[in-house]
Amino acid sequence: xxxxxxxxxxxxxxxxxxxxxxxxxxxxxxxxxxxxxxxxxxxxxxxxxxxxxxxxxxxxxxxxxxxxxxxxxxxxxxxxxxxxxxxxxxxxxxxxxxxxxxxxxxxxxxxxxxxxxxxxxxxxxxxxxxxxxxxxxxxxxxxxxxxxxxxxxxxxxxxxxxxxxxxxx
Numbered sequence: 290x291x292x293x294x295x296x297x298x299x300x301x302x303x304x305x306x307x308x309x310x311x312x313x314x315x316x317x318x319x320x321x322x323x324x325x326x327x328x329x330x331x332x333x334x335x336x337x338x339x340x341x342x343x344x345x346x347x348x349x350x351x352x353x354x355x356x357x358x359x360x361x362x363x364x365x366x367x368x369x370x371x372x373x374x375x376x377x378x379x380x381x382x383x384x385x386x387x388x389x390x391x392x393x394x395x396x397x398x399x400x401x402x403x404x405x406x407x408x409x410x411x412x413x414x415x416x417x418x419x420x421x422x423x424x425x426x427x428x429x430x431x432x433x434x435x436x437x438x439x440x441x442x443x444x445x446x447x448x449x450x451x452x453x454x455x456x457x458x
Contacts, residue, residue: 294418295327301414302405307367308332321355333361336369337378340407340446349393350384353400367401368393373446375406407443412436 292311299305309332320326325336333356337349349368356366370378377388386393386400393400405411415436422428 293421297417297421298414301417302369302403302410304334304367304369304401304403307334307401309334321352323352323355326356332365332367333359334367334369336371339370339372339378340442344379344382346381347384348382349378350382350386350395353386353393363398363400367403370402370404371406371411372404373407373443375404375409377404407439411439415439 292314295311295314295316296305299307299309299311309327310329314327314329317326317328318324323335324338325334327334327336335349335352335356337352349370353366353368357363372378383393384395386395386398388394388402391402393402415432419429419432419436422432
């Protein structure tokens with residue numbers, strides 16, 4: 290079950306029904322500037338991670354266009370926007386796309402879209418993975434340490450963000 294963690298990730302993000310074949314899926318880091326790209330060749334997930342980075346002009350739109358140039362249809366693309374506070378991408382990052390509930394829309398184009406957070410989805414996913422591997426001590430320790438790192442990064446981000454807000458007052 291080499292796809293166990295991916296299945297748990299998709300379920301925890303609420304997109305387990307997207308239809309991606311996890312047994313044939315590649316997970317790539319920095320594929321054509323996309324932070325994490327997950328694809329089985331037919332279904333495509335773009336994961337944009339915004340822990341310390343700011344939105345860039347038309348960034349999300351460029352990533353969608355990149356995957357479309359690979360031959361993907363609108364209904365086969367899912368954009369997951371991972372933001373510490375659960376914020377939507379900035380308008381300028383979406384290009385001409387506009388968020389509508391669970392979609393990004395532009396001129397008849399409709400792309401699946403969801404904002405996820407470290408606090409909700411990622412930490413829940415790690416806990417679910419830990420439960421699955423509780424008998425594998427080394428992996429369980431690794432996941433515990435990874436969870437500690439994520440919590441530390443998230444708390445540091447929150448402190449920096451609160452400091453920036455305080456400086457604006």
